[in-house]
Amino acid sequence: MKQFKLCMLIIATLLCALLCALVSRPAFAESSDSKRIVMVLSGYGQPEQQAPGYEFDEFAKAYLVFQAHGIAVDIASPLGGKVEADKYDATKAYNQQVLNDAAIMAKLNHSLSTAQLKAADYNAIFIVGGKGAMFDLPKDTALQQLISDIYQQQGTVAAVCHGPAALVNVKLADGSYLVANKAVNSFTNEEEHLFGKKWLAQFDFMLQDKLTARGGRFEHSPMMLSHVAVDNRLITGQNPTSTVATAMALVTSMGITPLPMAPHQDDATLTLVAELLNGNITAQQVLSADATQYQLELLGMYGYYYLNTASTAQAWQHALTLMQAGQTAINNTALDMAIAKTQLKLNDKAAARATLQQILAAKPDFAAATALLADL
Secondary structure, eight states: OOOHHHHHEEEEEEHHHHHHHHHHHGGGGGSTOOOOOEEEOOOOOOOGGTTTOBHHHHHHHHHHHHHHTTOOEEESSSSBBBOOOOOOOOOOOHHHHHHHHHHHHHHTHHHGGGGGGGGGGGGGEEEOOOHHHHHGGGGGGGHHHHHHHHHTOOOEEEHHHHGGGGGTTTTTTTSSSSSTSSEEEOSOHHHHHHHHHHHTTTTTOOOOHHHHHHHHEEEOTTTTOOOEEEEEEEEEOOSSGGGHHHHHHHHHTTTTOOOOOOOOHHHHHHHHHHHHHTSOOOOOHTTTTTTTTTHHHHHHHHHHHHHHTSSSHHHHHHHHHHHHHHHHOOOOOHHHHHHHHHHTTTTTTHHHHHHHHHHHHHHOHHHHHHHHHHOO
């Protein structure tokens, strides 16, 4: 009996030691098939938008991709702790899904500091965008070293929108910049001037210009349309619309077969825009877009902003098509006036007159419409 008890004690001791050893190992090393990444967010944001933070939409979309592929995720920021997002729509389905995930929200509210991370614990790094990334990520030397180490240990480095700001000062062991002689992209100068005016004057640099100055081969698509630059294990996405594609490219780079994922409604809408601008679909197909699959308001607003960059008859026509697709859903006089002025640019006075009369039927005292109609 004593021998039996002694054997049981020895077995229990061995099991305990084995358990402790397993717990102490890096999480991604528990299995040769397991993968772990770290998502890095700006910690610059302040409540009430007193200072810009990270983009929750980008975080949510990317995290859901990683979760769907069974990838373990840690969350980090330059100083650690709670990080502040820029204003976002919490009712969007993908944001709701993440907000209801207690485990990831706990990590988000208690982010790790970049200084405490070890590259050996991760297969890849994904850097989320948001204007805040322009302020603290380029100055975080611990993050720069982490990015360099992950890349040089054959891991993948991915960043989206303003996230590539974290890459501009990263150097490799040979002293060269990480982005040098590689295809890269980010939020473009054009997108900054159209959508980033609030904080633009406080930036230390324009991200497109800095990546180019560091030797990157900058590439991009039209404003706010998805574009992902993949150069071996460096992956950069242009804007929020590029988030899912950037995350999926990272999944592929890690040797994981990507799963089919239904597009989010906003991403599907901007894909429709890209198809129109590329000549792959007709204006009629856009004008008959199903409101259950697409955000018609987004189509209209894209056309309104696209008009600011349009300089050819074809571009004006594309802008007009998109504005008209969202006209009823938006129901805004400024958009209606833009439609009328674009119709005039295209020498369609009859259509412009009809649009102006429609405006005045709803707002008889609208002086701008009255004056433009009189000129006809």
